[in-house]
Amino acid sequence: MSAYFEFLLRMGDNTLILGHRVSEWCGHAPVIEEDIALANTALDLIGQTQMWLGLAAEVEGKGRTADDLAMLRDAWDFRNVLMVEKPNGDFGQTLMRQFLFDAFHLEMLKGLTTSSEPRVAEIAAKAVKEVLYHVERSGDTVIGLGDGTAESHERMQDALNLMWPYVGEMFASDDVDTEMLSTGIAPDLNQLRIAFDAHVGAVMADATLTIPDSTFAHKGGKSGFQHTEHLGHILTQMQWLQRAYPGASW
Amino acid sequence: MKNEWPLWEVFIRGQHGMSHRHVGSLHAADEESAIKNARDVYTRRNEGVSIWVVAARHIAASSPSEKGPLYEPSESKVYRHPTFFDIPDEVGAM
Numbered sequence: 636m637s638a639y640f641e642f643l644l645r646m647g648d649n650t651l652i653l654g655h656r657v658s659e660w661c662g663h664a665p666v667i668e669e670d671i672a673l674a675n676t677a678l679d680l681i682g683q684t685q686m687w688l689g690l691a692a693e694v695e696g697k698g699r700t701a702d703d704l705a706m707l708r709d710a711w712d713f714r715n716v717l718m719v720e721k722p723n724g725d726f727g728q729t730l731m732r733q734f735l736f737d738a739f740h741l742e743m744l745k746g747l748t749t750s751s752e753p754r755v756a757e758i759a760a761k762a763v764k765e766v767l768y769h770v771e772r773s774g775d776t777v778i779g780l781g782d783g784t785a786e787s788h789e790r791m792q793d794a795l796n797l798m799w800p801y802v803g804e805m806f807a808s809d810d811v812d813t814e815m816l817s818t819g820i821a822p823d824l825n826q827l828r829i830a831f832d833a834h835v836g837a838v839m840a841d842a843t844l845t846i847p848d849s850t851f852a853h854k855g856g857k858s859g860f861q862h863t864e865h866l867g868h869i870l871t872q873m874q875w876l877q878r879a880y881p882g883a884s885w
Numbered sequence: 886m887k888n889e890w891p892l893w894e895v896f897i898r899g900q901h902g903m904s905h906r907h908v909g910s911l912h913a914a915d916e917e918s919a920i921k922n923a924r925d926v927y928t929r930r931n932e933g934v935s936i937w938v939v940a941a942r943h944i945a946a947s948s949p950s951e952k953g954p955l956y957e958p959s960e961s962k963v964y965r966h967p968t969f970f971d972i973p974d975e976v977g978a979m
Contacts, residue, residue, distance in 0.1 A: 666890070668911050672925040772921055779914060 638814040639752075640694050641714060642821060644704070645811075645857050646743075647687030648715035651705055652866070653736060654680030655873050656723060665726055672772060676733070679765040686758045706877040710866045717856035718801035720865045724794070727780055727787065731794035734777045735835065737770035739805045742830045746822025755820060774838045781842025788843065795844050803852025806831070892941040893919040895926075897933035903978060905937050916940075 657677035664670035688701035718736060723729045744766055747759035781791040806828040808816075815821035839846050855861030876883060890912040896905035908927050913919035919938040927933070947955060959965065 666912060668913065668922040668926060671929075672922065675925050675929060768924075775918065775921070779918070 637694070638811045639818075639820065640691055641811050642815050643687055643691035643694060643755075644714040645716075647684050647691055647701075647704070648713045649719055649736070649740075650680040650687065651684040652713070652715045652869060653719035653733075654678075654684060655869055656719060656721075657729070657733070659723055660729065669726075673729075676769055676772075679762075679769065683758070683762045683765070686761070690754055690758065702877075706874050710862050710870060711859055713862065713866060713870075714857050714859050715866075716801070716804045717853050717863055718798060718805070720856070720863050720869065721798065721801065722865055724797070725790060727790040728794040728797060730773055730776045730780065731791060731798050734770065734773035734838065735798055735802055736805075737766060737773050738831050738834050738838075739802075739827070741766050741770050742827040742834075743822065746827060750821065751819030770834075777838055777844075778842045781839070781844045791842065792844050795839070796847055799847045799849065800851050800853050803850060804854045804856060807852060807854060807857075809858060890914050893923075893938045894941050894944060895919075895923040896937040896939070897923070897927055898935040898937075899933055900931075905935065908932075910941060913938075 660673045688704045744759045744763040750756040780787040806824045898905045
C-alpha cells in the first residue's frame with residue numbers, strides 16, 4: 636500500500652465514518668433545525684468521501700471505485716481515526732466529537748489547499764468551505780451548551796473528558812505522515828496541532844469547560860492496527876445492502 | 886412550551902432577487918443561531934445569497950377582521966394603477 640494511497644484513505648475514511656455516524660441522528664435530533672443541520676453536515680462529509688476515495692481508487696490503480704472502497708472493505712482496511720467511530724452518545728457527545736474533529740479537519744484542509752498534488756489541493760479547496768461552516772456551527776453549539784444550564788454544562792464536560800483521549804491520534808505522525816510532509820502533499824501535523832490547540836482552547840474557555848490535563852491518546856485507527864469494537868457494527872449497518880445484494884444500484 | 890426557543894421569521898434574497906422574501910419561520914436560541922438554522926433549513930438547494938431573520942415577536946400585523954375598511958376601498962380605484970403609462974426601457978426593473 637503506497638503512503639499516498641493510505642493518506643487518501645485516511646482522509647476519505649474519516650469523512651465516511653463520521654458522515655455515517657452523524658447521519659444516524661436523522662429523524663432523531665432534539666429539534667428539527669438541528670436535525671436538518673446535522674443531516675447537511677453528514678451529506679457534506681459523504682460528498683467529501685466520494686472525492687477522497689475516488690482519488691484513492693485512481694491512485695491505487697487496481698480498478699476499484701470509491702464505492703468499492705467504501706462498501707467492500709472490512710474493518711482492518713479502514714484508516715479513519717478512532718474518534719469518528721465513537722458512538723453518538725447524547726447530543727452533547729455528538730457535538731463535542733464534531734467540534735474536535737472539525738477543528739482538526741479545518742487545519743488539515745487549510746494545509747492541503749497548498750498541496751504539491753493539484754488534485755488534493757482542489758478537493759481541499761472545495762471541502763474547506765464546508766468545514767469552515769461545520770466548525771463554526773459545532774463550536775457555537777459547544778459554547779452554548781457548555782456555558783448553558785447546570786445540566787448541559789455537566790454533559791459537555793463529560794463529553795470533553797470522554798473524547799479528549801481520542802484527540803492525540805489525529806496529530807500523531809507516523810511513516811505515512813512523514814512521507815506526505817517530505818513530498819509536500821500534506822502539512823506538518825505538529826504545526827496543525829498548534830493551531831488546533833489555540834482554536835479549541837479559545838472555544839473551551841468561552842464554553843467554561845476544562846480541557847483534561849492529559850496527553851494520553853488511544854491509537855490504532857489511522858494505522859488500521861486496532862479499531863474500536865464500534866467500527867464493525869457501523870460497517871454491518873452501512874455495508875449490508877451491498878453485501879446482501881452485490882452490485883445493487885439506485 | 887416554556888422550554889421552546891423563540892420563533893424567528895426568515896427572509897431570503899435569491900440569486901437574482903431584488904429583495905428579501907419571507908420564506909418561513911424556525912426556532913433558535915439567539916439571532917446568530919437563527920441565521921445558521923436558516924442557512925441549514927432554507928438554503929440547502931442554493932436558494933439564497935443573503936439571509937435576514939426577525940424575532941417573530943417584533944412583527945406587528947394587521948388584523949384579518951379589519952379586511953373590509955383596510956383594503957376594500959382601493960378595489961374601485963383603477964386609476965391608481967400605472968397601467969395607463971408607457972414605461973421607458975431605461976427605467977429597468979420596477
